[in-house]
Amino acid sequence: xxxxxxxxxLVKHVPDAQFDRHLSGEGHTTDRDESILSELDEYALExxxxxxEARGGAKAxxxxxxxxxxxxxxxxxIKKSLQIGxxxxxxxxxxxLAGSDAAATSLALAAxxxxxxxxxxVDLVLxxxxxxxxxxxxxxxxxxxxxxxxxxxxxxxxxxxGGRVSARRDADTHSETVEASLPAVVSVTDQxxxxxxxxxxxxxxxxxxxxxxLSLADIGVDSSQVGHSGSWTRVTAAEERPPRTAGxxxxxxxxxxIKLVDFLAAQKLL
Amino acid sequence: MANVLVFIDNPGQALKKSSLExxxxxxxxxxxxxxxxxxxxxxxxxxxxxxxxxxVFRPSAADLDDYLVAPKAAFLATVxxxxxxxxxxxxxxxxxxxxxxxxxxxxSAGVITDVVAIDxxxxxxxxxxxxxYTTTAxxxxxxxxxxxKANTVDPEPATAPGTPETxxxxxxxxxxxxAARITSREQKVASGRPDLTDxxxxxxxxxxxxxxxxxxxxxxxxxxxxxxxxxxxxxxxWISHDAQVGQTGKTVSPQLYISAGISGxxxxxxxMQTAKVIVAVNKDAESPxxxxxDFGIVGDLFQVLPQATEEIKKRKG
Numbered sequence: 001x002x003x004x005x006x007x008x009x010l011v012k013h014v015p016d017a018q019f020d021r022h023l024s025g026e027g028h029t030t031d032r033d034e035s036i037l038s039e040l041d042e043y044a045l046e047x048x049x050x051x052x053e054a055r056g057g058a059k060a061x062x063x064x065x066x067x068x069x070x071x072x073x074x075x076x077x078i079k080k081s082l083q084i085g086x087x088x089x090x091x092x093x094x095x096x097l098a099g100s101d102a103a104a105t106s107l108a109l110a111a112x113x114x115x116x117x118x119x120x121x122v123d124l125v126l127x128x129x130x131x132x133x134x135x136x137x138x139x140x141x142x143x144x145x146x147x148x149x150x151x152x153x154x155x156x157x158x159x160x161x162g163g164r165v166s167a168r169r170d171a172d173t174h175s176e177t178v179e180a181s182l183p184a185v186v187s188v189t190d191q192x193x194x195x196x197x198x199x200x201x202x203x204x205x206x207x208x209x210x211x212x213x214l215s216l217a218d219i220g221v222d223s224s225q226v227g228h229s230g231s232w233t234r235v236t237a238a239e240e241r242p243p244r245t246a247g248x249x250x251x252x253x254x255x256x257x258i259k260l261v262d263f264l265a266a267q268k269l270l
Numbered sequence: 271m272a273n274v275l276v277f278i279d280n281p282g283q284a285l286k287k288s289s290l291e292x293x294x295x296x297x298x299x300x301x302x303x304x305x306x307x308x309x310x311x312x313x314x315x316x317x318x319x320x321x322x323x324x325x326v327f328r329p330s331a332a333d334l335d336d337y338l339v340a341p342k343a344a345f346l347a348t349v350x351x352x353x354x355x356x357x358x359x360x361x362x363x364x365x366x367x368x369x370x371x372x373x374x375x376x377x378s379a380g381v382i383t384d385v386v387a388i389d390x391x392x393x394x395x396x397x398x399x400x401x402x403y404t405t406t407a408x409x410x411x412x413x414x415x416x417x418x419k420a421n422t423v424d425p426e427p428a429t430a431p432g433t434p435e436t437x438x439x440x441x442x443x444x445x446x447x448x449a450a451r452i453t454s455r456e457q458k459v460a461s462g463r464p465d466l467t468d469x470x471x472x473x474x475x476x477x478x479x480x481x482x483x484x485x486x487x488x489x490x491x492x493x494x495x496x497x498x499x500x501x502x503x504x505x506x507x508w509i510s511h512d513a514q515v516g517q518t519g520k521t522v523s524p525q526l527y528i529s530a531g532i533s534g535x536x537x538x539x540x541x542m543q544t545a546k547v548i549v550a551v552n553k554d555a556e557s558p559x560x561x562x563x564d565f566g567i568v569g570d571l572f573q574v575l576p577q578a579t580e581e582i583k584k585r586k587g
Binding site: 142264 | 340365378383384393397398401403407410450455458525536537540544565578585
């Protein structure tokens with residue numbers, strides 16, 4: 001029997017990219033109406049569930065904790081994660097967190113992970129490859145730096161065995177395998193697995209799972225270290241790009257390829 | 271004048287265009303120092319001088335490439351301290367961004383990614399939410415770390431080239447302690463086409479290709495373009511995942527984007543709507559891509575693309 005694992009999966013509640021998304025307010029932050037569990041985080045959750053299931057699942061003592069930082073609505077990302085199969089949920093929420101940049105976010109998340117490891121150590125922190133709203137991919141690396149843990153990022157496959165994690169990474173020019181000791185921070189790509197959907201049983205089971213709410217005081221973070229005051233960057237202006245408008249549309253009458261080239265020539269693109 | 275530090279990872283035998291762009295931007299902001307990991311050829315050292323680098327810092331350790339990200343960030347943090355840099359510039363690759371991320375924590379410095387322009391006061395310009403907003407951002411810290419997208423300036427050597435002084439720096443002892451080790455690496459076969467993210471022209475194919483990327487590749491080669499794909503095409507396994515343009519793939523801003531057999535749903539649009547000119551070919555006149563195309567052709571891509579390829583070859587002689 002392999003060792004049991006305690007895995008924290010970071011899940012983010014993000015505006016649904018299927019709709020128009022907007023920035024607003026003094027800090028030009030993202031509007032979070034119409035928000036969903038970030039699609040890219042579902043791959044991290046699936047990877048965590050597969051690792052736990054290979055070791056006998058929750059019954060054998062494996063833990064998959066869905067941790068989300070965000071305002072009240074973020075609890076929906078946690079609920080969805082519980083329906084999909086996470087064993088428990090943790091909601092880090094505090095008015096002072098609003099407007100946190102990656103540095104402040106990683107500070108709060110690092111403190112939350114330490115807090116969750118206080119009774120028994122966390123073996124793995126799993127994240128998606130990026131959030132679908134901020135899109136910076138900074139947080140996993142910053143979290144690893146703050147926790148002093150190895151980072152194994154952009155994993156397209158993942159193995160955990162004997163206290164070590166190994167992963168495959170695919171870049172444009174090369175592929176590589178990397179290895180690190182546990183605990184580690186691992187981010188996974190959308191190539192790693194096919195995330196499952198919550199089924200009826202999962203939805204019913206989720207109602208009995210607990211969601212713990214943590215404030216900044218609970219994790220020992222001062223409100224000045226996060227939010228706008230704790231952030232090291234500031235968005236000073238934001239302007240919505242004018243929508244593109246349709247140009248000339250033609251129907252092929254046997255010479256559209258030539259017309260395409262005429263268009264490119266006229267635009268000096270040849 | 272401010273001190274600017276540029277990180278160049280494994281320059282090889284000649285500096286990439288994106289590295290030359292970083293050096294050009296650095297010179298516009300202040301006095302340039304360069305941190306180079308990996309071998310430094312005489313040619314590259316010469317180019318660094320030609321682009322105005324006053325100092326070149328190199329790590330004493332040769333094994334930074336054996337580990338993921340962390341030791342490079344540790345080396346760079348040491349150099350940043352030593353050089354008194356107030357701005358650090360890196361390339362905007364996935365690894366460049368992660369080195370920037372960790373460097374930011376080590377230096378208590380604000381990090382801004384995906385930067386397309388930098389003002390003299392350090393204000394960075396970028397676009398967010400898949401190109402639907404342009405924003406300006408500024409670090410509130412003493413040091414600013416910026417990862418800068420390629421193709422944002424024309425590389426230009428300094429008016430007065432110099433010979434940079436080379437300084438070897440010891441990376442901190444703990445640099446590799448908690449780092450993931452790279453245990454094997456395979457180079458992928460080079461396609462000979464330009465890099466998708468930096469390409470001036472991209473020809474992309476989707477579901478409408480029905481498994482045959484031939485017409486897209488031939489048009490791309492006639493134009494000297496990179497080949498891209500929709501998620502439907504990469505998910506179907508018709509082309510490597512590296513080619514995916516969109517929300518969960520690459521974001522491209524070429525001069526010209528030719529979309530063939532792609533409906534242009536929001537997932538795809540997110541990756542290409544900042545292209546200067548968009549041309550779309552699709553059988554279905556109702557495809558959303560026609561709402562954003564500058565020139566659209568409702569027709570069979572298997573007819574239109576080969577005809578265009580022939581015509582381009584003819585005109586280019």
